[in-house]
Amino acid sequence: MLELKHFFDIEDDVVPWLLKCRLTPSDENDLSTRPSRKELQIVHVEMNGHVLYTWKGTKGTTCIAAFDPHNKQNKLLYVFDKEVPLISCSVNMERTLLAVSFLQFTRSGVPFETFRPVSRCLTLLLEIHPVNNTKVLKAVDSHVRVQFVYPTSDAKLFPENHLLVISEDGCIEHILVRVIIEEGYRVTIQNPDRLHKDIVAEDILWAQWDTQGQRLFYIVEKENNALLTCIQFYPDRNYEKLLSFPLGFSLTVTKLRLINFGYISFQQEESSLELLNLQVFTNPTGTMSVCYSHPMQNKQEFTYSVILLHYGWRKTFIVSLEESDHYLISEPTFINIGYYVAVYMPGYFLHLINIQHPNLVCHSLFLSGKDAKVSPWNLQRPILSLTDSLLDCQFGKIYKAHLDLKLFLSFMHENKLDCHQLAAMHCAVFYLQNNSETEAQIIHWMCGLPVSGSIDLIQEFICGTLYRKAISETHLVDKLLPYSSLINWNGEIPGVSHSTETISVSVFRDTKVDERAKQHFRNILENAKTILPKVDTCSSEQKAVSFFQEEDRHQMVLIGLMVEKLKEHLMKYLHYIGKKKIDLIVNNYTVTLLECIWQIIDKIWNKYSLNTHILCLSNREKINSAEFVVFHMMTRVLEAAEGLFLPLPPGYHTVHITIGARCLPLHTLLHYIDIGVLHPTERFVTKLLEELDNSATNERFKFSIATRIPETIGQKICHLWDHPVSSSCIARNHVKTLLSELRTYEKSTDFSLKAQTPFESEFLPLTCLTRVLTEVEDQALSHLEESENVDAKFVEEVALKQTLTFLGLQNK
Numbered sequence: 001m002l003e004l005k006h007f008f009d010i011e012d013d014v015v016p017w018l019l020k021c022r023l024t025p026s027d028e029n030d031l032s033t034r035p036s037r038k039e040l041q042i043v044h045v046e047m048n049g050h051v052l053y054t055w056k057g058t059k060g061t062t063c064i065a066a067f068d069p070h071n072k073q074n075k076l077l078y079v080f081d082k083e084v085p086l087i088s089c090s091v092n093m094e095r096t097l098l099a100v101s102f103l104q105f106t107r108s109g110v111p112f113e114t115f116r117p118v119s120r121c122l123t124l125l126l127e128i129h130p131v132n133n134t135k136v137l138k139a140v141d142s143h144v145r146v147q148f149v150y151p152t153s154d155a156k157l158f159p160e161n162h163l164l165v166i167s168e169d170g171c172i173e174h175i176l177v178r179v180i181i182e183e184g185y186r187v188t189i190q191n192p193d194r195l196h197k198d199i200v201a202e203d204i205l206w207a208q209w210d211t212q213g214q215r216l217f218y219i220v221e222k223e224n225n226a227l228l229t230c231i232q233f234y235p236d237r238n239y240e241k242l243l244s245f246p247l248g249f250s251l252t253v254t255k256l257r258l259i260n261f262g263y264i265s266f267q268q269e270e271s272s273l274e275l276l277n278l279q280v281f282t283n284p285t286g287t288m289s290v291c292y293s294h295p296m297q298n299k300q301e302f303t304y305s306v307i308l309l310h311y312g313w314r315k316t317f318i319v320s321l322e323e324s325d326h327y328l329i330s331e332p333t334f335i336n337i338g339y340y341v342a343v344y345m346p347g348y349f350l351h352l353i354n355i356q357h358p359n360l361v362c363h364s365l366f367l368s369g370k371d372a373k374v375s376p377w378n379l380q381r382p383i384l385s386l387t388d389s390l391l392d393c394q395f396g397k398i399y400k401a402h403l404d405l406k407l408f409l410s411f412m413h414e415n416k417l418d419c420h421q422l423a424a425m426h427c428a429v430f431y432l433q434n435n436s437e438t439e440a441q442i443i444h445w446m447c448g449l450p451v452s453g454s455i456d457l458i459q460e461f462i463c464g465t466l467y468r469k470a471i472s473e474t475h476l477v478d479k480l481l482p483y484s485s486l487i488n489w490n491g492e493i494p495g496v497s498h499s500t501e502t503i504s505v506s507v508f509r510d511t512k513v514d515e516r517a518k519q520h521f522r523n524i525l526e527n528a529k530t531i532l533p534k535v536d537t538c539s540s541e542q543k544a545v546s547f548f549q550e551e552d553r554h555q556m557v558l559i560g561l562m563v564e565k566l567k568e569h570l571m572k573y574l575h576y577i578g579k580k581k582i583d584l585i586v587n588n589y590t591v592t593l594l595e596c597i598w599q600i601i602d603k604i605w606n607k608y609s610l611n612t613h614i615l616c617l618s619n620r621e622k623i624n625s626a627e628f629v630v631f632h633m634m635t636r637v638l639e640a641a642e643g644l645f646l647p648l649p650p651g652y653h654t655v656h657i658t659i660g661a662r663c664l665p666l667h668t669l670l671h672y673i674d675i676g677v678l679h680p681t682e683r684f685v686t687k688l689l690e691e692l693d694n695s696a697t698n699e700r701f702k703f704s705i706a707t708r709i710p711e712t713i714g715q716k717i718c719h720l721w722d723h724p725v726s727s728s729c730i731a732r733n734h735v736k737t738l739l740s741e742l743r744t745y746e747k748s749t750d751f752s753l754k755a756q757t758p759f760e761s762e763f764l765p766l767t768c769l770t771r772v773l774t775e776v777e778d779q780a781l782s783h784l785e786e787s788e789n790v791d792a793k794f795v796e797e798v799a800l801k802q803t804l805t806f807l808g809l810q811n812k
Contacts, residue, residue, distance in 0.1 A: 010396030142168035459485035524560035544605035558647035
């Protein structure tokens with residue numbers, strides 16, 4: 001599921017440059033800086049992705065250079081004329097200052113003559129634009145790490161440089177370095193003997209530098225509890241404390257562990273049992289996760305925890321380790337992958353923990369055995385997790401971890417467990433990035449799945465797609481819109497158990513949408529009318545099935561109600577962004593929903609090579625198996641949408657019932673109508689009456705449908721069918737209209753029974769009704785707009801025919 005892609009490779013990005021370039025402008029024949037390949041190693045990675053690396057020259061020099069991944073260029077920064085065992089180095093953003101720390105002895109133990117050391121470790125600040133003065137920052141016996149603070153943007157450069165100096169004794173210092181430009185280009189340190197210093201923290205047991213966010217995390221022991229603190233640094237002003245909270249456990253480590261402050265090979269052999277395996281990952285969307293492993297008690301179980309500060313939760317996982325031929329290391333690797341944190345124990349398991357939406361464990365993916373392999377991870381080599389990348393220390397390679405969509409899709413097809421299918425699809429949808437081909441593959445995969453009683457993957461696909469597109473426009477709604485159709489999930493995931501506890505940190509609270517209240521019908525329809533023109537119907541000619549071709553009153557109400565309630569919901573929490581912005585968010589969300597459902601159906605139709613030509617009722621005998629499959633999938637999509645109270649594209653019900661009328665036996669079709677799966681629409685009934693002849697079979701078919709349509713539809717289309725049922729409907733409507741007119745004229749008109757004519761019926765009630773209707777017709781003729789040949793005489797004839805039929809006398 002996880003794939004490592006090369007971001008930097010010393011062999012490909014550095015060695016060719018070293019072999020062909022002149023590294024010392026003063027002497028092109030100088031061989032002192034030519035590399036010995038085995039001495040090349042990565043020292044540090046800065047915020048902008050620049051990789052600092054070092055090597056030993058053939059004449060005993062030590063060189064430091066930087067690789068810019070954006071333009072693929074290398075630059076030599078500094079050359080020591082002696083062999084220097086580097087501990088740490090960092091360059092400022094402008095590449096004018098270089099901070100380094102190193103040991104003051106050679107590997108043979110002979111002291112350097114240049115510096116005549118009195119301390120074991122020396123920390124220097126070097127002017128390198130051009131190479132000029134050197135400032136000694138620290139001379140101590142313990143190891144020291146250095147780190148420049150970077151501006152959050154390259155747009156503005158500041159004359160101030162902020163440098164962090166971290167000592168092995170647990171002290172973090174902040175040094176303010178001001179620079180001036182002399183002679184138009186020479187950058188020098190201003191007042192190098194009076195640099196401002198202050199102590200950020202003391203007695204730390206663990207520290208991590210957040211390269212992307214420019215934050216410092218550190219842990220101290222306080223009252224037998226580990227206290228994690230976060231400091232935010234700025235390039236143009238003083239730093240500030242963002243948060244501080246207890247982790248809930250005491251520290252048993254004896255050595256300081258530093259994360260993302262560089263890497264040196266001679267510290268590889270340090271025992272991890274004496275170090276705290278903990279890392280903090282942040283995300284631009286606002287997530288902050290603290291990941292740490294517990295001391296291993298036995299070889300059958302492994303325990304690790306993830307503190308989700310943005311939710312105020314601590315999730316603890318216990319993994320049952322399977323038997324394996326691989327060597328069992330004492331701690332896993334934590335990897336930052338955007339919405340996920342991966343916990344990887346090579347050869348045993350890979351756990352992709354959803355940190356953006358951790359509510360349900362089924363949205364995280366746990367893999368073991370062969371499914372847990374990460375390519376090209378070599379189990380025999382140490383891999384170091386950085387802020388957003390991975391470092392292969394031995395071979396000098398930096399990787400970016402990516403979720404492999406092809407592997408996810410393959411895993412979804414092959415795995416039958418609900419928890420695996422749900423987690424894999426949820427992840428794939430969030431990482432689609434508008435990849436229509438992948439969306440089509442997921443839709444096709446869902447078509448072949450049996451209906452599950454526990455989850456509805458179609459609902460999950462719709463919710464995930466809507467959420468992803470909504471937060472791509474603004475992250476303000478990430479806590480306000482649903483990302484899943486599930487409220488809870490009580491299943492189990494094979495191989496791992498978990499528990500959740502609440503921690504005392506300020507968190508975002510989940511919100512609930514209020515129950516739908518009664519609204520003014522006109523406002524609801526107006527909301528819907530603003531949405532439909534925004535739907536991309538321009539590409540309808542390219543789609544296999546066409547929606548939005550008719551007015552669907554019921555769907556218009558649902559669309560309008562959804563718009564209204566969503567606006568009310570967002571206005572409660574995002575009122576500060578203004579009504580126009582909220583209206584835009586809601587309109588786009590609703591449009592995306594309608595387009596998403598349209599896209600699902602279109603992909604299904606394309607898969608089975610269907611088009612609108614099949615929407616013909618006159619040739620119901622000419623059907624194929626593909627129509628049955630499409631009808632089944634449209635039914636599932638309908639159930640998914642109705643289960644979430646979501647509107648459908650106008651015209652959906654017409655297409656759905658038309659295919660059902662072609663595919664299903666009459667008794668099954670009528671049963672689906674009676675239980676509300678199929679909805680006879682005005683357009684469908686019109687097609688039914690216009691396209692089918694009056695054969696006995698079709699008469700029975702039309703009569704069965706006509707008796708089940710809503711009254712409002714029946715009144716509109718009854719004149720299309722020459723049938724007693726239709727005539728009865730027309731007559732009833734005519735009588736109802738005339739009697740309503742009677743109220744207007746009964747006060748001013750004298751209605752009286754005249755002498756019976758030879759042609760009138762002897763049934764006095766009918767005769768009376770007919771005379772009243774005739775009188776009203778004469779008085780209100782200009783106000784009535786009935787169909788042709790519909791009058792009192794027509795009503796009388798229909799009434800007599802119905803009476804004869806009722807008495808069984810129609811053939812006498």
